Amino acid sequence: MGSRWVVLLILAASCIGCSSLVKAHREPPLQIIPDMDDQPKYKPQAAGPFFGDGRASRPVVAGTVVYGLESGRYVSGNYAFYAGIDIERSETFYTGKEGDKYTGKNPLPLTEAVLKRGQERYNVTCANCHDRVGTGQGMVVLRGHPPATNLHDDRIRNMPDGQIFNTITNGLRNMMPLGHQISPEDRWAIIRYIRALQRSQNATLADVPDEQKGSLRK
Amino acid sequence: MFFPKWTNKVVKLVLAGAVLAGGGVAAIAGIVHQPSFTDVGYQPIQPVPYSHKKHAGDMGIDCRFCHTSVEQSAVVIVPPTQTCMTCHKQVKADSPRLAKVRESFETGKPIRWVKVHKLPDFVYFNHKAHVSAGVSCVSCHGRVDQMEEVQQVQPLNMSWCLDCHRDPAPHLRPKELVTKLDWVPPGDPAEIGREIVRVKNINPPLHCSGCHR
Numbered sequence: 001m002g003s004r005w006v007v008l009l010i011l012a013a014s015c016i017g018c019s020s021l022v023k024a025h026r027e028p029p030l031q032i033i034p035d036m037d038d039q040p041k042y043k044p045q046a047a048g049p050f051f052g053d054g055r056a057s058r059p060v061v062a063g064t065v066v067y068g069l070e071s072g073r074y075v076s077g078n079y080a081f082y083a084g085i086d087i088e089r090s091e092t093f094y095t096g097k098e099g100d101k102y103t104g105k106n107p108l109p110l111t112e113a114v115l116k117r118g119q120e121r122y123n124v125t126c127a128n129c130h131d132r133v134g135t136g137q138g139m140v141v142l143r144g145h146p147p148a149t150n151l152h153d154d155r156i157r158n159m160p161d162g163q164i165f166n167t168i169t170n171g172l173r174n175m176m177p178l179g180h181q182i183s184p185e186d187r188w189a190i191i192r193y194i195r196a197l198q199r200s201q202n203a204t205l206a207d208v209p210d211e212q213k214g215s216l217r218k
Numbered sequence: 219m220f221f222p223k224w225t226n227k228v229v230k231l232v233l234a235g236a237v238l239a240g241g242g243v244a245a246i247a248g249i250v251h252q253p254s255f256t257d258v259g260y261q262p263i264q265p266v267p268y269s270h271k272k273h274a275g276d277m278g279i280d281c282r283f284c285h286t287s288v289e290q291s292a293v294v295i296v297p298p299t300q301t302c303m304t305c306h307k308q309v310k311a312d313s314p315r316l317a318k319v320r321e322s323f324e325t326g327k328p329i330r331w332v333k334v335h336k337l338p339d340f341v342y343f344n345h346k347a348h349v350s351a352g353v354s355c356v357s358c359h360g361r362v363d364q365m366e367e368v369q370q371v372q373p374l375n376m377s378w379c380l381d382c383h384r385d386p387a388p389h390l391r392p393k394e395l396v397t398k399l400d401w402v403p404p405g406d407p408a409e410i411g412r413e414i415v416r417v418k419n420i421n422p423p424l425h426c427s428g429c430h431r
Binding site for chain 1: 260277298301309328339369
């Protein structure tokens with residue numbers, strides 16, 4: 001009688017409680033006992049009431065030097081890959097320009113590791129539009145983006161590295177700037193890789209090492 | 219007699235009811251308090267109908283195109299509006315569904331994305347450590363590349379973290395494949411994982427100060 005009702009009530013309540021919790025729900029998770037879950041501090045990218053734009057963390061000021069960079073080398077911080085590589089971080093390194101001419105020299109050494117890094121970054125970013133071999137048929141172009149340049153055009157093959165660097169950083173006509181999402185080191189590594197791609201598409205017999213020439217078919 | 223005889227029964231019933239009800243409430247509170255019940259399935263309504271299925275799944279855009287910091291820092295960033303505009307300056311440039319993105323780009327005011335996964339503030343977590351060890355996004359976030367809207371699929375509670383920390387091998391893969399959510403290991407995942415544990419000397423913390431620092 002009475003106790004049966006109580007039991008039924010509890011069962012019903014727990015069913016309602018659980019069913020609304022198990023499936024997808026739009027409301028923020030219940031916090032019955034909030035412990036110290038929400039401490040009075042701001043985490044990266046959180047909103048805060050103090051500044052007019054609503055951001056708690058401030059956007060990076062132009063010209064800021066990455067944390068961990070000391071006399072041209074990363075001693076700590078984020079870019080572990082480049083920690084062991086000596087790079088001359090002059091004005092040219094950040095702009096691709098020597099005076100007002102584009103530089104033809106890539107400040108990164110030509111090593112297998114740098115090429116691999118460049119390939120990875122190229123595939124993450126550029127390949128969406130320029131596709132994986134560089135002909136300009138990426139998924140985004142197929143879905144309505146204006147055509148991306150074929151990176152095997154003679155014009156691009158003969159273009160100084162610094163000009164490509166500038167295109168990545170600041171964009172060009174229909175290509176938007178990508179500088180905010182690719183570090184300068186990675187931009188130079190990508191250019192190293194593009195040069196390798198271009199060679200692979202325009203290779204001649206002279207590029208084959210002598211000892212392997214015998215294995216080629218006519 | 220002041221009370222009739224049958225009231226004795228009522229007293230007993232009321233007492234039993236109170237005990238049952240109290241226990242029930244405590245049990246429900248206990249269950250409901252578990253993140254596996256409260257947090258799993260959380261799928262807030264986002265200000266812009268952005269779809270991971272379309273972008274990361276169908277078009278195959280790598281997670282790192284937008285979540286650029288995932289390999290370099292403890293915190294992953296949700297992309298700034300500029301990142302959307304690298305494509306949407308041109309693609310669907312007049313779509314009403316992107317009106318908020320254009321407005322944010324013009325005014326410089328950020329889009330207010332609603333945070334889905336949230337650890338309590340007293341827990342330390344680090345994406346870089348996990349991603350460079352070779353733990354894929356899929357182990358903790360599920361098949362995001364198949365979600366129209368992001369939904370939390372793992373409880374993110376302490377026992378869940380520890381389950382993996384005690385035996386990480388089955389969850390490890392070569393680092394380059396971390397963002398390929400549909401990757402299937404060729405052969406026994408634990409075997410591949412054990413090799414990675416050996417080579418990289420992987421040793422996730424089990425002591426309290428590893429995560430509560």
